[in-house]
Amino acid sequence: MDNTMIAKGIKYLASIDPDIQDAVELIGAPAPRIRPHGIEALVSIIISQQLSTEAAASIMAKVKNLLPDISANSILKTPPEQLRAAGLSRRKIEYVCALAEAIKTNRLDLEALKQMPDSEAINHITQLRGMGRWSAEIYLMFSLQRQDIFPADDLAIVIALQKLKGLEERPSAKEARVITEHWSPWLSVGSLFLWHYYRGAP
Missing domain, CATH: 1.10.1670.40 (Endonuclease Iii, domain 2)
Structure with a gap:
């Protein structure tokens, strides 16, 4: 916005x-507040779940230092212990890897999300493990710039x-x-x- x-x-x-x-x-x-759309924004949203803004930003900075190019392939090639050292919990590592796998296999089509109505896009995102309604709505608000x-x-x-x-x-x-x-x-x-x-x- x-x-x-x-x-x-x-x-x-x-x-x-x-x-x-x-x-x-x-x-x-x-x-x-405008965020780019794509996997990096979704990873950031997963990290921010149930954390303060400051704590989430600190962990995201460490993840970006570990993975300068955040992509499905780079995530899936990274040993879990390295993500753990960056500050991700075991559960959030599972969520981030599930997200990467869904994008790699095109089960989550990031480009198609842009054209979907709000309710359809939310349903599409919430099919992923660890991505609830809050996560989907944050992505729609800040990455897809949805108004309502x-x-x-x-x-x-x-x-x-x-x-x-x-x-x-x-x-x-x-x-x-x-x-x-x-x-x-x-x-x-x-x-x-x-x-x-x-x-x-x-």
Whole structure:
């Protein structure tokens, strides 16, 4: 999502949601987040599962140092103990290798993903071991630049939504989707704003 897309989305969201309008006046709009599409982005998403942003970035840097060219072949040729030394858990090594194998055998068609509707692309990605809905939605948001994605399983998002809306309890993923359904077709910008709010809200 570039600045133009974010500005358009924030303007729309502020016009229909007073809580966002008030919050934008306090902390401003979020910065763009654009990732390249492809295996490197998916490996990064696997690494970031259930980790802080800082910890995930540290491990990803070590993986890129180990594999300057992250590809299906380079992953499958790398001994697991080297990936383990870079910081990946055994389970995430299994997920990364399963991803590489799926791409190598064309069970996961990265180019075809670009043309699929959101729901179809999410279903295609979540067929892979270790790739749940959150992982698929993050890839669609940041690598495929889809406009209407809301990763409700993200802890920071639901915490921020609770604070933004003044809720007594943290909403479940299902409740969060209901609370924000009127943000469509700008759910991706709304999600980006919630991460921004999580880090910068007074």
